[in-house]
Amino acid sequence: MKTLYHIVLGASFTALLLAGCSKSFLERQPQSTLQEEALTNKKGVNTLLIGAYAALDGQDYNDDMINLSGGSGYAVSPDNWIYGSVAGGDAHKGSDPSDAASILQIVTFAANSSNGFFNDKWRVNYEGIRRCNFTLHVLANVKDMTDAEKQVIAGEARFLRGHYYSDLKKLFDKVPWVDENSTSYQKLIVDDFKLPNDQDIWPMIEADFKYAADHLPETQKEIGRANKWAAVAYLAKTLLYQSKFAAAMPLLEDVIHSGVTTKGVKFGLMDHFHDNFDAFTENNKEAVFSIQYSANDGSGGTGNANQGQMLNYPYNGPFSCCGFYQPSQDLVNSFRTNDKGLPYLDDFNQHPVKNDMGVSDTVAFTPDNGYLDPRLDWTVGRRGIPFLDWGLHPGMAWVRNQQSAGPYAALKNVYMQVNQDKFYDGNSWAPGNAINYVLIRYADVLLMAAECQANAGSLEKAEAYVNMVRERAANPVGWVKQYIDPEDPMGGNTEEPAANYHVSPYPAGAFAGGGKDYALKAIRFERKLELAMEGHRFFDLVRWGLAQTEINRYFNYEKTVTSDIATGNFSARNKYYPIPQRQIDLSVKNGTSQLKQNPGY
Template sequence: MMKNIQRLSVCALVAAGIIQGSCKKAYLQQPVLGALPSAAINTAAGVDGLLIGAYSALDGQQGTNTAFGGGGPWEAAADNWVYGSVAGGDAHKGSSGTDQPAINSIARFSVDASNGFLNSKWKADYEGITRCNNVIKASAAAKDMTDVAKTQAVAQARFLRGHYYFDLKKMFNNVPYVDETTTNFVQSNTTDIWPKIEDDFKFAYANLPEIQAQIGRVNKWAAAAYLAKSYLYEKKYTEADALFTTVITTGKNSAGVAYDLTANYFDNFNAATKNNKETVFAVQQAANDGTNTISEANNGDMLNYPYNSPFGCCGFFQPTLDLANSFRTDATGLPYLDDYNSHPVANDQGIASTSPFTLDAGNLDPRLDWTVGRRGIPFLDWGNHPGQGWIREQSSAGPYSAKKNVYFQATKGTYGDSHSWAPGNANQINIIRFADVLLMAAEVKAQLGTGDLGLAYVNRVRARAANPAGFVYTYKNAANPTGGYTTTPAAKYVVSQYPGGYFSGKALALRAIYFERKLELAMEGHRFFDISRWGIAQQSLATYFNVDGKVITDVKGASFTPNKNEYYPIPQAQIDLESDGKTSALKQNPGY
């Protein structure tokens, strides 16, 4: 991939519609296949087409059911469900123990450099980088663009390039850097790229507009939030604090609407309410677009629907017992920060759907039932989850189903896509949403020991969770789940804000903030990267392996090795590509 980094992504141009008049006879008078003259590229239309191509690479897919460079689309999914959530203890791989076995070693931290999933992810991000670099080069050569237009195109491309490199950095740490000026594409990976990532986001922040005419294009506040997130990962807390404060108090989405939390938590995972006031940066998806594929309908998550259900396929990405238990609340409505697994949520592991099961009657955070599909609770408007009947293999995957990636039955004709062998969904893929920003800002406050140590930001998130407008309610008629809901909550939802002064010190504040991120952002691909950068991965995963490993076979005996497993190995295929037969320009990560 690295040796081919400067190849032009012609498919991006075609997909973007840069070749005009496809219905005319002139369309038959084509240049050599696989090549376009620079005159067609170095124009305003060509630059915008390349830019659209750089955006389209965000989902890691080059076409129907294929990741860039080959492999299944789930190997390069934009939400990092394998690398961030399965590896982080949010979810089991799911399905059966023998299906997609490459995920097993990732979940158990026995992964090595030969794992093809890692190579797919690497290639997908570098494809995105290639496209961004092509935008920047073409902008410089375009004679029909004003300087302002060129700057706007470059600012978007540099934001996207910052994102792709951030994704690589948090996964592999040591990665080679190439930009639009690179001519020798055999580059080492021993130089820290954080300054380069910062530079891209700084340029984007300084030059992007607040409002974009087209949905999905990034604005200056998305760049500010991502730059602040970069500072947070680098532990530059003072810089992050100032920027997060600006984003929270002044920031707007690309439509010009001030950032805020939606009243209903699930509005962030419903295609009918996407691109709302909580959206900071999201990957756009579309269903039923006339192409009869699901290449734009989040096929990175196409495996992650209940098995033997109305969706047909495929039973992957099943929430863990440890995650579900985290949503237990005490008599006051606060979470059990340390011993949540001592207050487990009742589940139907090992119980047939035809056998009796008693629902949990204890206090719960309602975000549980928007995140975890569990027996007896409405699964959106598809009916009460039947339990084992929708699970392919409970013994290796547990009793739960993923929920945030699923579309509603009432709108499946609009937002669901069934043109392939597995479902697609038009909902956006959230990379950064405002709740995430609030919790990152809270973390910075706690690290600096300033103000109320982030209490107000955490409480803002918890206040939304406590809002009855965001509860899950029972059906008016369980036999007709699309017929509406009652005013009776589906479980005993009890959530409260932390009382004033609760964050009595940095240690307690950080524990509460870390836990709130686990709850709020569950199954969204963040968890592994969070616990790794916090330095608590071994402790957190040991708790998960102990609880789930007792009854679910996929992680029985699994273990995390500190100072090694915080990052994934550099794909061996990439090391080999950069080798002269004796040595490689790419150095393997420690421990692999």
């Protein structure tokens, strides 16, 4: 149920990193002992666990005891739209260059350790870790639960902790490990939390997911809770990030062949691609693990809604904010297909998709009539094409600054007009919605499995997994269709495709004929298409060792289209973001900072 993550916990939690407190305060005996005792039971520890889930959204939290607050939803969104998609070339920051200029610094790789967005992202992940650790700490003393029940709670807490640490590891690499054994919850001594970032934490992340995979049930009664298969998939992804393909492969095969959803349904691809991005059809068989959101649920405020994408709606028109997150021309061109329905893996920018740059919305414009992958129009809003059920995208009228960030609009994050009364949240200054973020979906699992199989030399099996994803894209049932009446976009659609869609699976033996390098190139490109605008691209490029080459290639092309990233340059240091200077300053112990900065910053 949607409310699983959104119980607000009281101020009795201790902080991971304490700030703004005097030494005399820190040396006092804390007054929370009775509250901890009150939580040391089945009901209490489950409440703590729900609090650990609640931190998944990264939205504003406040610990009244020490006055620590979280980052704005858009700065710390768990979908990593800034750090994963915009920084990876999927999209531009959008809006005007001066609007949230700190983001532009990040995505042109000019940001330093003082950029506040990094500190926000660091803190909200450690807030999640803090809640997991406290849950595990209290669980150890619970007497009214069986060992089996306690193992499930521990499995969920360790799954969540693995997620928070995985996010930190991908972003910053060198981060300190704190768990329920290394942290004292009975003493508020700040130096207890000043730990060095001098060890590789991947083994500990692996151990958390392994424990979760071994102890969680295959299904859960409540939607939103992690089950065994979510843990197995996340463990495999953790191994993949370390290039441990042989170890990850059997885990992914287990998810593909045995995995079931929380509802007990076997994982699979939805016929409709967009079902993964519609609040009405979410928690479906493709959702291996989702971060849950709800709107207009009677809870008050915006705490349960997805605020991470609050800036990322078309400017003007029916939306209130704000023209950020504009897909790049480079991404759009990637959806071009040849006469065989296959992508241009190497020279897609030599086959550009027609755009309406510089064309007023009052001037007639005919969209591109060449072959296109239909996933384009479920990913990118472009002029003259149905924008969900909101009408034909009008072009410049919905774009804040074309010259700066291009002519396109994000689409996967946008709620439908037909059910906005249920799934749109207007309680904040910018839109919220009830669209879940699918952290791991089945298509991702198939493509990770394809990558493992290709690295093992099993090119035929790798090709089969990629083709499962492409065959779904090729199914006309899931294509964007023209409106019956463009003046009444909620009046239904015809069976006529909205563009000249043409996509096909790779012909039998294509991977074997092209060899391992060709197969990996095709798999990587398929991830770019299938998972576009979902926060994966930058991290994929880094783990493949292609970030410097690909991102600078992107800059060199995209700056011929827009002006915002003209100064962009990716160097070797940029594969990880800088450790926030604020955290380095807080880590001083006996005159020495325990946290060390990443190389090159």
